Structures are given as structure tokens and as C-alpha cells.
Amino acid sequence: MYSVGIDSGSVATKAVLFNGKMIEKIIIPTGWSPKTAAKEAIDLLINKVNIDKKQVKKIIGTGYGRISMPFADKTVTEITCHGKGAHFLNSNVRTILDIGGQDSKVISLDNNGNVIDFAMNDKCAAGTGRFLQVMSNVLEVDVSDLDDITDNVKPEPITSMCTVFAESEVISLLAKGLPKERVAAGIVYSIANRGTSILNKVSLVDTIAFTGGVAKSAVIKKMIEKEMGKNLYAPKDSQIVGALGAAVIGWNLLNK
Amino acid sequence: MYSVGIDSGSVATKAVLFNGKMIEKIIIPTGWSPKTAAKEAIDLLINKVNIDKKQVKKIIGTGYGRISMPFADKTVTEITCHGKGAHFLNSNVRTILDIGGQDSKVISLDNNGNVIDFAMNDKCAAGTGRFLQVMSNVLEVDVSDLDDITDNVKPEPITSMCTVFAESEVISLLAKGLPKERVAAGIVYSIANRGTSILNKVSLVDTIAFTGGVAKSAVIKKMIEKEMGKNLYAPKDSQIVGALGAAVIGWNLLNK
Ligand code: SF4
DSSP: OEEEEEEEOSSEEEEEEESSSEEEEEEEEOTTOHHHHHHHHHHHHHHHHTOOGGGEEEEEEESTTGGGOTTOSEEOOHHHHHHHHHHHHOTTOOEEEEEOSSOEEEEEEOTTSOEEEEEEEOSOSTTSHHHHHHHHHHHTOOGGGHHHHHTTOOOOOOOOOSHHHHHHHHHHHHHTTOOHHHHHHHHHHHHHHHHHHHHTTSOOOSSEEEESGGGGOHHHHHHHHHHHTSOEEOOTTTTSHHHHHHHHHHHHHHTO | OEEEEEEEOSSEEEEEEESSSEEEEEEEEOTTOHHHHHHHHHHHHHHHHTOOGGGEEEEEEESTTGGGOTTOSEEOOHHHHHHHHHHHHOTTOOEEEEEOSSOEEEEEEOTTSOEEEEEEEOSOSTTSHHHHHHHHHHHTOOGGGHHHHHTTOOOOOOOOOSHHHHHHHHHHHHHTTOOHHHHHHHHHHHHHHHHHHHHTTSOOOSSEEEESGGGGOHHHHHHHHHHHTSOEEOOTTTTSHHHHHHHHHHHHHHTO
């Protein structure tokens, strides 16, 4: 018997197969149809482990695209799922900073992984993965290479917080002949700075987890840690925390 | 004897020659050096009317780039200058909505044109001329043609307020085959809507002036009027109100 959690994000759709522990996970691009992506993610996930689809007894949907999952037994908000997922990975987690492709959020948990407070930004591209995407485009650097080129480089300050205004600023810094690496480090610093400020919207209790697509960047993690003077716990599977939480919720429903 | 007001904006530099009435005006692109543009604007302005530069007894700088005008006798904030300029054009003005290339603001005036309250957005590209610029780029329509193609067209709703997210939304609406005109009308509606909400940050007293580069759009004016159920006064020279106010302030200094 298994549960499946699917987190339908704006950029990626994540699915986790669970039976008390995480059996398998998958991440695919959402594309233009969250529904098609979610269906495909389940099929790919089940094919990976060679089980019968009928053994999946609960499907829990979460994330931005959860409204378009008629095949889910239940949908749960991403805040709740993130809490459950992070708690499952590390039961000491009391605070989560999640920076995704199109939003950023901070969540406070009690010691059972239940949400006691949260703050969310999904209205402004600044401080989200989208900011990094727009900027790497201008820099002509792949997002995944930002870490390599910015490690231990002195950041050139980017004064605009707004993605649109910061884009012009970056173009003009490069035109002035500033080294790409320093401008890139400035961009990374800028998003780390926004991460730190959203964190301060809740009362910070250790352990603090750093999740979401952007948490894959070791340099951003390091900069936030330096800004805050605290260590962050970044789970290896930083992108699937919400899907994992959804799977945990499904599993708990099967076993109560 | 003359005064000159120069308003150094992020997109355009405006200058006005004044001697109790507006003698001449000029608008040139700011480019990358506000200082060079401001100097050039003064020279072009004076050449236009064939007077001796020495007859200009006061130069007042205002706007975003006023810090880089060593040749100005004085610099005054754009809020104060906007108030004075609008009051000079129409002494009934008690409220100003100004939407420029990179900011938007609302100003409350007393019956002498002095500022009693204001609210300003210069941090977010949404609701500014930049929003229109980004969107017309995606639509492959010149900003100056937006009026023509959107008049009396039913707007397709754009749900994202953020310029970055709205850009993706517009791309996806066009990809779905929605008529360009309806998407363009949605964009125009979106900026009108933001204009209306910033207006509501001060207590609205008639007459309400609509100024700044974006006020040149008759369709945006019409939409804001419809949203608010009030008429707006849009001076013909909507872009030079700040420079005019600076020139008025200079003139008053000469004649006190
Ligand atoms: S336009 Fe800029 S500041 Fe405004 S919501 Fe978008 S990214 Fe944020």
C-alpha cells in the first residue's frame, strides 16, 4: 500500500511515492498544463518502481496547480504540506524558508510539524526563482552555473529590489564594464537578502530549513547564513518537500 | 529676465523657459547621463527662442537626476515642483495623479499649490510607464499605438499585478490565440486600475489632474475616469508639469 503526493508548482511538478518512507520521487517541468503534467508525473513515478497503480491508495495534491487535479483524493495547501514534509525529513525543523520558481514563503511549525504561522509572497517576482531566471538571462549564464561563478566573489550592489528595474541596472553595470562574476554575485546577494527579510516576518526558532528550487544554490544558502548569523538545514531534496508532505498526509489518512 | 526649470526623469529630461508665462519647452531622452542631457536641454531650449543665456537668472533642477546638476541654482523635490506646475496650469487642481516612465505618485495640494500630502511608488515597475513599455514589447506594438488599437475594445483581464508575472501571462494569452487588441486593452485596463488605487491613498479633492508621460494616453485617462466616476483634467503638456513648476519656483525667487 502506497500514498502519492503531487506538488504542482508554476515551474516544476513534483511527485513522491510513500509507504512510511520515501520510496521514489520525480520532478518534471509543469509546462502549460498542470493537469497533464500531474498525470504524467504519477505515471512516470509508478513506472520507476514497477508497482501496480492499484496499490496507490491515496493521492494528495498540493501547490499552485492543485485545483486542476480531479484524480486527487484530496487537496491540501502547500503551506501545510511543506510543514509536514520538512518535519518528516527532520523533526527538529521549526522554521522553513522556501524559495520556489514563482513565490517565496516562510513557515513556523510546532514540534509536530503543524503550521503555527506563515508569510507568503506570490505577487512579486523579486526574491523568487523568477528573479534569478531573468537575471541569468541578462548575464547569459545558466542558473545552475551561478554558484560556480559567484563563490567567494565580492558582490556588486544591485540597488533596485524590483526585478524589472534590477534588470536595467544589471544591463547598465555590464555596459560599464563591471566583471560578470561580480554582477552575478550581486544578484545572488540580492536574493539572499530578500530571503533574510522574509524570514524575519516570523519569530525565528531553530532548526531553520531552506527549501524550494532556489535552495539548491549553495552560495545563496551561504549568503543567507552569513546575513543571519545562523545555520540553515537544506535537505538534499529541497524541491520535493511539499510533495513529500502531501504523501505523508495521504499515508496518515490511510493509517489512522 | 527668465527662469528655467529642468526635470531630469529616468526616461526623459524636460526643460521649461519662463518669465511669468511659459515661453518655451523641450523634451529630450535622458540617455545614460542625466547631467549631459540636462545641459543639452538648456542649450536647445535657449537656442529655440534666440535669447542670450545671461538673461536666464535662475535655474531650478528637479526630478530623479537633479543630484547631477551642478549648474542649477537650486534643486527642489519633484513633488513640490509638480504641485507648483499643476497649480500654475489650473489653480483649481487639488489632487495630482502623475504616472511617469519609472514611477507613479499622487499629490494633494492646498489652494496655493503647496503640497499637503502625497504617496509615491518608485520601487515597483507595476503601474508605471515601464509596465506599458515591457508589455508593448511583448505585443510588438508601439506604446504610442496602444490608444488606437484599444479604444472601445473589451479588456481581457490580466490577473498578475507584477510586471514580470503579467508579461508571462500576456505571452500565454497570445499563445492561446486571444486577439492582440483585447490583450492590449487588458494591459491598459491594468495600469488604469493601478492608477485608481494609488489615487485612493490620499483624500480625493477635485479638480484632479492627470500628468506624466502615461497621461498622454486618452484611453488610460478614460478608463481611470470610468473606474472612479470622476473627470480628470489632463493638461496638454502632461510631461512638463514638473519642469514648469521648477521654473515657476525660480521665477518666484527672482521676483520676491
Ligand atoms: S514589478 Fe517589480 S517590484 Fe513590482 S511586483 Fe513585479 S518584481 Fe515586484
